[in-house]
Structures are given as C-alpha cells and as structure tokens.
Amino acid sequence: VFDSPNDFYLWPQRGDGLSDDAADYQVRHVKPHPSLVQRFSGMVHRHFIKDGTFAARFLAARLKAGPNNSWRDGLWSRLLEPSALYRKATFGCVSCGDCLQDHLNYAGCPMRWCYKELRNGPCGGSRVDGTCEAHADRPCVWNLVYLGALAMGDDPSKFARVLVPPRDWSLDRTNALANRFAGLDNLSKRIDLGSVKEETKTC
C-alpha cells in the first residue's frame, strides 16, 4: 500500500490494513456553504423556472417551438434574452442552449469549466490536488459540483442515477431559458436509470 498524504478512505482501517466496510462512509460532517450565486439561482429556479410554477406554465404556453426558428423572434422569447447575460456573468455561460445547471445545483458549468465538456460526471484524469487534468490551475468542476450539491442540501448520489443525454447541437448559441420553457432542452430527456430495468431507451 503506497499511501498518499491525507488519502481519503471510504471506511476506517481494520487490523489487516484494509478497510472495515461494516462502518458508515467517512463522509465530511461539515456542510459546505452555498455561494450567493447558488442560493439566488436556486431561488429563481424554484419560483420561476421549475415545472409547475406559475411563471413556467405562463411562459411555456407562450413559447411554442415551430418547425423553424421564427418563434425565437417573438416577444416572450426576446424578453428572456437578459437571462443569458446573468448566466454569462455568473457561470461563464457558453450558450450551449441545453443547460443542466439545475441538475448541478448551480455549482459550476462543465460546458465552460470542464476541458472535456462532460455532462455525466468527471473523467478519471483529475490530479492529486483535485485540479483538472488539462488545466492544472483550475479545480475539476465536478468536485465543485459535489460540494455544491452538499451545500444546497441535495444528495450528490443522484449523479449515480440520472443520465443526462448528449448535448443537442441544434440548440447551440440559442437561449437556454427559452429552450427550457419550449421543452427543447435536456430536462425531459434525462433518464433516471435507477428506474430503468430491462428495456433499452435511446437518447
């Protein structure tokens, strides 16, 4: 066993040097603090964007995607354009148009901060200090997502169940919020694999 300094183990050590899996996981007991952006974005999502809210129902009824992109020139779509400025200022939004920030508890955007733009969890390449394989000067965004989920009181084990479909490139450089209300983004295409048994679904 070649230990690294401060190696994190799932369980305490037992007599033979391996881990005692009869114990609970040695997870952190101090809850991280959510950032102001996380709290504000989460609050806006809960009250104005989440399915079933009055604002979501109101805007979904008015944003009907058509066979071409002319619906994007309508009043309601244009009224949502300032939301792109907020996303750019807070998350460094790259306008993928297929946003998954609600799934990530607004902790950081992998389309901007992950070299591989991964949407289903980290690659295996992060460095010993938790920084990115490709950019040693920045943390792996998926570490921030893990801590961000805990900070927001969410259970990060959802990342073991929920499959996010690949980015829909037809939405590239369009308004993510308009796409959400129009039902074009990944929200309805995410699959909780915890509930999938034998059948095969395609993304």
Place this chain on the structure above:
Amino acid sequence: MQTSTAGDHQAPNFLRSALENGEFVYTAELVLGRDHNPAEAEGFVKQASQQADGIKVISLTDLPGGNPALPPEALVSYVRQHNLTPIAHLSGKDGNRSFLEARMHALAYLGVENVLALTGDAQKQGFAGQSKPVYDLDSVLILWLLRALGSGLEYELGPRSARTTPFNFFAGAVVNPFKVREPDLFMQLYKLRLKVAAGAQYIITQLGYNLRKLYELRQYMVREGIGHIPVLANVYVPTARVARMMQAGELAGCVITDELIRRLDREKKPERLERAALLVAAAKDLGFAGAHIGGFGLTHKDFMSIIERAAAIGKDWRGRMD
C-alpha cells in the same frame, strides 16, 4: 446475436466466457503506436497464441495519452485469427457520436464483442499542432449507445423507418478508485454506478498501487448492490521514469507516491515484476475477476513471469506486501 459478416475467423470470446464462469482472467494491454507497422504488437500476439495457459485476451488502446496512434480496429482481426480475444478501447475524445457509432458498426462487422468505453485523455500534440477536443459522447453515453445497438437503433431512411442490425456488445468501463480526495473519489464511484446502469458488464480499474483503495472498490460495489459486476485489477509495471511522468500529470489520473518512485529507482526489472505478481495474487485472493496487465517495454515472457509468480505466491501475498 448477430455474427460478423467479415467473420473469416470465429474465435470464441474468452473474456465473456471466463467472466461468466467465474474464472480468473488475464488480459494484456497493448499500446499501439503511431506507426502503421505494429510488428512488436504482432509478435506479442503470436507468442501469446502459442502459450497454452496464459494470456487469452488482448486489450488494444485507442489513441492513448491524447496522441495520434493506430486504432484498435487495425489489429483486432489479427488477434482473432490467432485464437485470442480482443478488447477494443473506444474513447470519445477524437470522434463525434456519428463517428463513434460508425466505429461500433465497424467493430461489429469485424466480430468484436468486447468494447471498453472511455471518455479519453486530454489532447496532446498532433499534426501541425494540438488536436481539437471532441468528447461529444462521454464514457457513460458510449455505453448507452452500445446498449442501444444491442436491440438496433431506429432511424429514418427517407419516407420509412429502418433499424440497424442488432449486435450484442460486451461493454466494459473504467473506474479510478485511487483518488485521494473525498469529492474526486465519490464522484468517480457515482459515475461507476451510472456506467453500470447504462450497460457496463465488466469494469477495469485505473492503474494504482494502493491495495486498500483497490479493495475498497470491491467493498463499495458490494455495498451498493453492484457486486455482481466483475472487476479486473489494473496491474501496471512502471519504470521510475514512467512513474515520474505519471506523478507529474503527463499521464493523466495516476496516483504515484514519492515512496514508490524511490523504490523504483533502486529496483531492477525482476523486483518490479515481483511487485506486479504480488498485486495479481492479492487481486485474485480478494475476489477480483481478473488482472489487466500492462507496462512499457514488457515482453510476453515478462507477462508470463508475472502470471507464474502470482500462482506461486497464492494466498501468501499478505505478509509480503510493501
């Protein structure tokens, strides 16, 4: 299962049968180079095919380290013609979803069932500069696509709908259980569960030299209800130079301690092979399904030496670990 139309040779799938029968399996990882003359790899395959009890499964990398290289498709037929079983690595770093699906159909055409789904390393230097990173599908989504191809994918062909010919891949995935920090480790383990849910039928670990962490992976999988998925322990034989490159991050995701490098500086090849044999013996005794062996410059004789020494060590590994 649809069989290969290019199947000039119908070799049995040793990997699938060994894992299904609970037999400990040895796989050798061959890193294909940039050159289109893989004489060294061919030589290894020839030697392995002449050995009655040895390596039956050859794992072929897919442009590892972010560098240009011969893809696994180049050698899979050669491996099968020698009555060995290939595992083709398939990473999402160089091709988009259309190209990945095309490669899957090509592998099916060549009769290759075993595919190891990988996200892929960061890009390094290619022709006239650094390559464009693609990563249209990550490892989870590659597994999902492989699974979908099992029953055939529906698509529109003009006015009518069509379905791809079903092919039953034996899909594998990778996990890195050696992460040092809590967020890295838990996110790795969550992603492992997602990979299994998406269709991974066996797991090969990242290389590492911390047996406690390696075994924690098995313990975690049992605890989380996926203990039935076979796990092959990655047993890589590094030189001190390669270990330093890993520690510096030039080879991504490897955890190499200063103490290991100090030991490697002092050791000759027999000692390094003995450490690998100890790790194989430990993995076998701790319930792993196999050993995935690799190392820069290792000969077939070195691989056999590891396997034979591991058999001789048996359950005596505990008192002999570093």
